[in-house]
């Protein structure tokens with residue numbers, strides 16, 4: 212009742228699986244499936260119910276090929292796939308933070324697919340400096356003398372302190388020791404540089420006199436960290452960047468600011484509480500400022516360092532700058548995103564993060580109404596669905612540790628399924644080939660339309676007008692078999 216392995220291996224569909232996933236993985240998967248079927252057959256024999264169970268056991272070659280295909284897909288098929296973001300969190304770290312606009316992604320792809328003038332001076336025909344155009348753009352946009360880009364902002368902090376404060380001390384306020392999520396703490400990254408963090412002040416209050424008292428012979432850097440993902444409110448006091456730069460000038464100490472999510476345009480113009488603008492930090496006198504490329508800037512993952520040329524030269528020369536450098540995809544995409552900022556009005560339209568962030572609530576409401584209407588219309592054509600579709604006001608978030616207190620007015624399409632729970636609907640939507648992610652609120656599934664791309668409206672309307680999505684029959688999901696964990700404890704113990 213079960214086909215043999217050599218029969219299976221001659222099957223056309225299975226041969227295709229071997230081509231895609233390799234012989235070893237495909238054969239192993241087939242053997243696992245067959246072992247499970249035989250085990251079940253054995254059990255039925257013991258229970259003397261073989262006759263009755265025979266139909267449970269019988270497998271055609273086609274069935275086994277299908278099962279193997281599904282399993283191999285789960286194990287080795289694409290793991291990073293596009294999803295519909297209905298969570299309302301614009302910079303969702305789990306979803307890759309900033310989605311790039313078409314132009315920026317296009318330029319990144321072209322650079323990735325071809326040879327590109329990444330480090331080649333086309334005028335002289337000699338090796339040139341990587342990202343000189345990016346540097347020129349950053350200088351224009353921030354007013355800094357020099358700039359450099361690395362892998363991400365954590366890398367930027369590590370590199371800055373390695374180049375400027377190794378073996379010495381960096382003074383930082385106790386109110387600014389940030390954990391950025393995923394259990395990563397900025398102080399740990401800083402100490403990796405070989406600089407000693409000299410904490411000063413208290414959690415809620417730090418005065419200029421605290422910084423002054425902390426400065427000694429060993430002080431190499433005065434560090435200010437933007438407390439991007441939290442605010443200390445109430446009985447608080449902190450030192451402004453201007454004051455700290457004054458102290459830096461008097462004592463001859465370099466002032467570094469980690470802005471986290473640095474922005475290049477003033478967002479308060481668009482009714483959003485302002486996040487600090489990079490050019491303001493430069494004009495306030497900071498020697499070095501660093502920020503993320505894929506937070507509010509809306510670009511590819513990168514850490515951007517701007518500031519005075521003498522310090523940037525040291526940073527660029529440091530061996531870690533080679534270890535942390537960006538690749539040609541990122542370099543080309545970043546160049547394009549920065550080009551958009553030359554015209555801020557254009558940037559707000561062309562950079563998806565800024566477009567979503569500044570979109571008026573009324574426009575989002577129109578999208579929500581249109582989608583809800585489309586779902587109801589399609590559902591009616593198909594004799595209805597067991598769910599209620601409404602729209603409702605909700606709040607979106609910037610995410611990525613930016614604008615933590617900002618509740619951005621938005622609208623959601625709410626789906627209240629009748630046959631199944633909202634949590635079950637949420638699970639099903641996550642397991643689709645093109646997954647749809649949203650929030651649960653009072654047993655309804657909410658799709659915040661601020662972060663949903665207009666091009667997905669038809670897909671969503673088709674999906675939510677389909678009875679299948681709401682049927683109460685259980686749909687087994689493909690589960691990963693736990694891969695065998697190889698122990699390398701002996702080697703690890705030596706570390």
Ligand SMILES: *Cc1c(COP(=O)(O)O)cnc(C)c1O
Pocket residue numbers: 363364365366368389391397436437438439440469470471472502503504505513514611612
């Ligand atoms: C997010 C953040 C970082 C880390 O930036 P990545 O680009 O994620 O490496 C560092 N410092 C602050 C203050 C941040 O908010």
